[in-house]
Amino acid sequence: MLRHGLQMARGLCQLLSDKFSVGLHRNIMKHLLPINATGHAWSPLRNIRAVTQMAPWPFSSSQPRDYSLPNASWSAEMQRLYDQYSSMCEVETEGSEKKKGAWRRLPSYNRTLKYATGGRCLSRMLQAKARLFTRNIEEQGAGFEYVVFINKEEKTCVCVFQAGHLLEGPPGHVHGGAIATIIDSVTGTHATYISGPVMTANLTINYRSPIPLGSVVLVHSALDKVEGRKTFISCQVTSSDGAKLHTEATGLFVSINVSHLFGA
């Protein structure tokens, strides 16, 4: 259980460890385990201590599966794009030294940390059953198949998204709510990477052309600006070759203190 928890913690930490370049996984452990915190850079989980003091072990005991890795449902085009972006990612070499690469693949799990509700807002039973919205369809390829890559230098994200048959809206095409969901997820992840914990305050979407069910599209996310607690992101969904514009969006993400989720 401990090993699995550590794996998941490390995966989550990858999301933010570039910005806070001080071995964030060690810092997260400081916050989640009952050991004394020492002075260090801001951590997105710092405020958990204020809420829970000594937080319970926050991770699922089941084997964490990284849903952003290829599976049998991925089309050749999905796999090709995955390979293309993966080839531009930094890689761990022998001795754990990292070879420089501008891109990084972000891991993705079907659960969020238990601290998000901490058992305070939800019953234990509901908490145990809670699943990330985009990762809650068990059948591979039926729902959201996606992988997010972030470019640390350009501060952009690209998501390769294959829309499964359970996401139908208009006949043979993807539901607008599913498109909004993947946009919110990608831009929200991007904003979190830039600014730490945020919530979507505003999402404005223009649907330009329908997305065929089963097709693979690219979700491009770009940082427009950061103003105080506000992070502005813009987004385009295009065909996999970039030739066709499907959707445009802008999002406003407001930085929160984690205690915001507890109604404090």
Ligand SMILES: CCCCCCCCCC(=O)SCCNC(=O)CCNC(=O)[C@H](O)C(C)(C)COP(=O)(O)OP(=O)(O)OC[C@H]1O[C@@H](n2cnc3c(N)ncnc32)[C@H](O)[C@@H]1OP(=O)(O)O
């Ligand atoms: C690794 C994690 C990956 C995550 C991926 C998944 C991402 C999914 C993200 C979501 O779906 S979050 C769920 C949907 N969003 C919500 O439920 C948010 C509900 N709204 C709130 O909780 C609060 O309204 C909010 C935190 C957004 C803001 O409340 P605050 O009290 O903290 O801020 P405040 O109202 O003082 O506003 C702060 C600034 O933002 C501005 N603002 C807030 N809401 C706005 C809005 N809707 N439109 C425009 N501006 C807005 C506000 O004017 C102000 O600007 P100034 O600083 O310039 O004065």
